[in-house]
Amino acid sequence: MIGQIKEKARTAMKAQYWPIVGNELLASILIGGIGGFSMRFNKSNLNNLRELIGNDAMYGKILGILLGIAATVGIISLLYSFLVGNLIRVGISKIRLSAYAQESFRTENLFSAFKQYGRCVGTMALYTLFITLGLILFIVPGIIVALGLYEVPYLLADDPSISGMDAIRRSWEDMKGRKGELFGLMLSFIGWILLTILTCGILAAFYTGPYMALAEAGFYREKNMSL
Numbered sequence: 519m520i521g522q523i524k525e526k527a528r529t530a531m532k533a534q535y536w537p538i539v540g541n542e543l544l545a546s547i548l549i550g551g552i553g554g555f556s557m558r559f560n561k562s563n564l565n566n567l568r569e570l571i572g573n574d575a576m577y578g579k580i581l582g583i584l585l586g587i588a589a590t591v592g593i594i595s596l597l598y599s600f601l602v603g604n605l606i607r608v609g610i611s612k613i614r615l616s617a618y619a620q621e622s623f624r625t626e627n628l629f630s631a632f633k634q635y636g637r638c639v640g641t642m643a644l645y646t647l648f649i650t651l652g653l654i655l656f657i658v659p660g661i662i663v664a665l666g667l668y669e670v671p672y673l674l675a676d677d678p679s680i681s682g683m684d685a686i687r688r689s690w691e692d693m694k695g696r697k698g699e700l701f702g703l704m705l706s707f708i709g710w711i712l713l714t715i716l717t718c719g720i721l722a723a724f725y726t727g728p729y730m731a732l733a734e735a736g737f738y739r740e741k742n743m744s745l
Contacts, residue, residue, distance in 0.1 A: 520702060527733040604639065604642035605632055608631035609627055615675060637682055641670065641686065645667055666693045669689035704730075
């Protein structure tokens with residue numbers, strides 16, 4: 519099945535290469551939002567700042583301002599991720615499903631989840647929370663939870679009538695006994711991932727990333743077609 523899914527994903531890439539790559543790039547930017555901006559402090563930088571200012575009282579005030587800005591950016595970034603970024607994840611899932619099936623799609627589909635904002639934002643918040651809690655417990659539980667809830671954004675994109683909790687429950691039930699298959703699909707891209715590292719990530723943007731994304735969407739699509 520993995521070989522069949524990957525073959526269909528490659529065929530889909532050939533059929534609509536630039537629309538797929540373009541929407542994947544745009545989705546990455548929108549999902550990242552201001553999260554791409556960060557303020558990092560380390561001992562060396564702080565010591566350099568102290569020496570540059572030369573006044574401990576002034577240094578304390580400036581450091582307080584910088585820490586406040588960093589905290590504000592962090593909070594805004596987190597809110598953006600929950601309120602906007604997660605909905606773009608649903609939108610790009612819709613595009614991936616259409617692309618895999620070689621159906622037409624439009625960039626505006628990226629924003630389709632905003633039409634059912636409450637349902638999607640609440641569900642994706644729980645989805646993110648569950649996976650984060652799993653990762654906090656340990657890496658392996660986090661991976662298991664992520665695999666179990668893998669279908670959630672696809673279900674939200676594919677079935678506008680499904681409720682949030684039903685999407686979470688259905689994904690968990692559907693993935694029982696199938697987590698290994700999905701994990702195997704992901705591992706089958708290890709060669710492409712190594713090539714991506716060698717190209718400093720360029721290949722990820724223009725081939726590997728979209729290819730893997732279509733294959734993962736194909737896993738959902740093929741599973742549902744076989745039911």
